[in-house]
Amino acid sequence: MHPAYSVILFTSASGAGYGLLVWLALARLTGAWSIGPVPGLLACLLALALVTTGLMSSTFHLGHPERAWRAFTQWRSSWLSREGVAAVLTYPFALVFTAGWIWDGITPTMMTAAAAGTLVLSLVTVYTTSMIYASLKTIPRWSNGFVSPVYLLFSVASGGLLFAGVLSLSGAAGMNEMILLLAVLLVAWVVKVYYWRYIDTARAESDAGTATGLGHLGKVTQLEAPHTSENYLLKEMGYQVAQKHARKLRRYAFILGLVVPVVLLFGAGNMGGALQATLLVVAMAAGLMGVVLEHWLFFAEAKHVVTLFYGRSV
Amino acid sequence: MTQLALVIDLNVCVGCHACAVNCKEWNTGGHSAPLTDLDAYGKDPDGVWFNRIHVYETDDGSVTQTVNFPRSCLHCEQPDCVTVCPTGASYKREEDGIVLVDAEKCIGCKLCSWACAYGAREYDEIDGVMKKCTLCIDRIYNENLPPAERQPVCVATCPAKARHFGDLGDPESEVSKLVAKRGGFPLMPETGYEPVNRYLPPRPRKVQAGDTGAPARLEAAEDSKATNDFFGWLDQKLSR
Numbered sequence: 001m002h003p004a005y006s007v008i009l010f011t012s013a014s015g016a017g018y019g020l021l022v023w024l025a026l027a028r029l030t031g032a033w034s035i036g037p038v039p040g041l042l043a044c045l046l047a048l049a050l051v052t053t054g055l056m057s058s059t060f061h062l063g064h065p066e067r068a069w070r071a072f073t074q075w076r077s078s079w080l081s082r083e084g085v086a087a088v089l090t091y092p093f094a095l096v097f098t099a100g101w102i103w104d105g106i107t108p109t110m111m112t113a114a115a116a117g118t119l120v121l122s123l124v125t126v127y128t129t130s131m132i133y134a135s136l137k138t139i140p141r142w143s144n145g146f147v148s149p150v151y152l153l154f155s156v157a158s159g160g161l162l163f164a165g166v167l168s169l170s171g172a173a174g175m176n177e178m179i180l181l182l183a184v185l186l187v188a189w190v191v192k193v194y195y196w197r198y199i200d201t202a203r204a205e206s207d208a209g210t211a212t213g214l215g216h217l218g219k220v221t222q223l224e225a226p227h228t229s230e231n232y233l234l235k236e237m238g239y240q241v242a243q244k245h246a247r248k249l250r251r252y253a254f255i256l257g258l259v260v261p262v263v264l265l266f267g268a269g270n271m272g273g274a275l276q277a278t279l280l281v282v283a284m285a286a287g288l289m290g291v292v293l294e295h296w297l298f299f300a301e302a303k304h305v306v307t308l309f310y311g312r313s314v
Numbered sequence: 315m316t317q318l319a320l321v322i323d324l325n326v327c328v329g330c331h332a333c334a335v336n337c338k339e340w341n342t343g344g345h346s347a348p349l350t351d352l353d354a355y356g357k358d359p360d361g362v363w364f365n366r367i368h369v370y371e372t373d374d375g376s377v378t379q380t381v382n383f384p385r386s387c388l389h390c391e392q393p394d395c396v397t398v399c400p401t402g403a404s405y406k407r408e409e410d411g412i413v414l415v416d417a418e419k420c421i422g423c424k425l426c427s428w429a430c431a432y433g434a435r436e437y438d439e440i441d442g443v444m445k446k447c448t449l450c451i452d453r454i455y456n457e458n459l460p461p462a463e464r465q466p467v468c469v470a471t472c473p474a475k476a477r478h479f480g481d482l483g484d485p486e487s488e489v490s491k492l493v494a495k496r497g498g499f500p501l502m503p504e505t506g507y508e509p510v511n512r513y514l515p516p517r518p519r520k521v522q523a524g525d526t527g528a529p530a531r532l533e534a535a536e537d538s539k540a541t542n543d544f545f546g547w548l549d550q551k552l553s554r
Contacts, residue, residue, distance in 0.1 A: 001428070063422020063442025070401035070419055080425055081400035137394065137505055138431045205504045206431075208370075213499045213513055214324075214381060218374030226334075226366035226385070229358040232436045236427065305502065306433040309368060309385060 001139065002239045003299035006060040011129065012158070012292045014054025014087075015151070018122040019159020020047040021094060023181070024166070025119035028097070029112065033177055037101045039169040044098035046162065051094075055087055079135050083128035090125055093117030126155040133298075140204045140314055141302045146195040153188035154291055160184050161261060161287040168268070168280050175269035182265055185287070189258040192294060196250060199301070204314040211308040222311030238307050242300030249297055257290020317411035317483030318449055319389055319510040320466065321493055325517050326476035329382030333468035333477060334365035337386075337447075340467040344452045346417065350440040362436045364447040365468055379519050384477070386468070387434035387447035388501060388509035389413050395426035395435060404444070411483065411510065412451060417443045431505045454479075482510055 024043055027033040035043075059065045072088070074081040096114040100106035106114070130151030133142040160181030167173040208222075209215020230238075242249065264283035268276045303314040341364060342349040351361030368383040389406075393413050396404045403419035404426050406412070415426075415435075420443040427435040427444060435446045450466035453459060463470060469477040480489030489512075492498070498512035524530030 061423075063437070064420065067401065067419065067421045070403075070421060071423070072400075074400050074402050077397040078400045080398065080423065084400065132398075132425070135394075135398070136428055137507075138429060206502055210504060211431075211502050212368075212370055212381075212383060213501050213515070214370060214372050214383075217372035217379055217381075217516070218377070219372065221371050221373070222368060223371040223380060224329075224369035226368050227363075229360060231360055231366075232362070232427075233433045235360075236424065236437070237433075304428070305431045305505075308502075309433060 010058035015155035017050030023163035040101040157188040237304035261287035336471040391508035
């Protein structure tokens with residue numbers, strides 16, 4: 001599948017934003033991390049900025065962005081529509097939750113309710129995003145049980161990297177505080193490695209024989225294409241660059257997304273001051289680059305069954 | 315329930331692309347007009363077409379066959395292109411089963427083209443909306459056309475009569491009978507989309523002499539006269 005930058009940016013940015021909201025809501029609800037009101041406010045604003053940027057960028061690739069409001073109407077059948085509805089429903093809770101860090105007008109009860117709503121709806125929104133892809137039977141590498149867990153884990157893991165920065169601003173970025181987010185990061189990438197192993201070995205149900213219905217006559221190959229240059233189908237669904245470099249790119253994603261952040265966060269957890277802040281910034285940058293690369297691969301490595309008609313394999 | 319559809323005879327199709335060309339010609343002025351082109355006269359022409367003609371070769375190890383293969387919307391009974399649409403622009407008509415796009419509601423998110431297994435939907439870069447086969451909805455019900463012309467233009471134009479149009483929801487219709495008689499099949503049924511269009515398989519290739527109606531084996535003819543002349547004598551001597 002063609003990895004449209006707007007969609008990569010959307011899934012990465014909004015994923016990290018919702019993930020950060022999840023951590024902040026958890027902090028508020030459990031009291032496991034002591035976060036100052038100003039870092040809490042700034043973190044919420046950052047999360048909302050990421051989510052909003054992501055949602056806006058997802059409308060960039062529309063042919064008619066001015067009609068985007070229509071996408072809220074088909075929530076009974078369309079996961080894309082459900083995502084839009086869930087994203088919009090999250091806003092009121094997240095906005096109250098954001099204001100509550102510094103504004104006394106929001107009572108502790110309201111704040112708890114807002115945190116709980118933000119937590120649940122953030123996860124629901126990420127889940128609906130994942131289902132847009134997981135529900136497509138035409139793309140075997142998306143239509144499987146790994147996709148939703150991976151989306152949820154990567155959202156919370158990338159939000160966790162940002163949350164480490166919030167902890168640092170609150171002067172609470174010790175090893176004990178960061179152990180949970182390190183664990184989520186590790187689990188996310190372990191599941192991703194299993195996903196890669198799955199897509200490398202799983203056999204697709206369809207082939208050129210079932211696509212053309214000519215399989216009973218033997219091996220089916222395309223003798224002549226319908227057109228001389230690439231058409232919409234091949235540009236959108238027949239993207240091939242990543243297939244060539246997949247192994248190498250997966251390794252880079254793994255190192256940037258997991259190895260570098262883990263090493264640096266371990267270092268940062270045992271230090272303080274400017275050095276800790278520097279290590280955290282580098283860890284976040286590397287980790288988020290790893291996530292973006294992973295999202296890019298998710299698209300670029302996906303193969304669509306329509307390419308079977310053009311003599312390719314899925 | 316009425317389910318209008320196409321039946322395409324792969325045994326007859328000669329791969330002339332007339333259906334695709336005439337489809338483009340009609341539909342660029344029809345329901346989903348225009349079918350825009352990019353770089354139409356340049357090095358990499360690209361544009362919206364509802365019909366694409368592939369040519370395949372099959373090989374079972376001893377027999378190869380060349381099959382011309384027109385590909386277009388199959389007007390599925392369970393069309394995911396309709397259910398994934400977030401705006402309701404994509405719909406399947408209850409009265410005749412035709413899958414259409416409402417160009418006024420389409421936001422151009424392309425998700426329907428991702429959901430389609432058959433490459434039936436193409437994005438129009440200029441109009442910013444999805445376009446697809448309408449089964450010539452503007453011909454089949456068009457009372458300004460003589461009754462004989464009220465059929466999809468790909469069917470009307472086919473010089474080999476490889477394309478048939480009718481109601482596959484009615485088991486007694488001509489097309490349903492044709493499908494039953496010739497063993498018509500759907501494409502990629504494993505998608506679960508229940509595609510409606512049917513393809514008629516190429517007939518088995520005749521590879522043995524007997525398959526064509528000729529004697530299965532050719533025996534050397536006895537020529538009694540030949541033995542009397544010089545060459546007959548020579549033949550006898552050399553055959554020893």
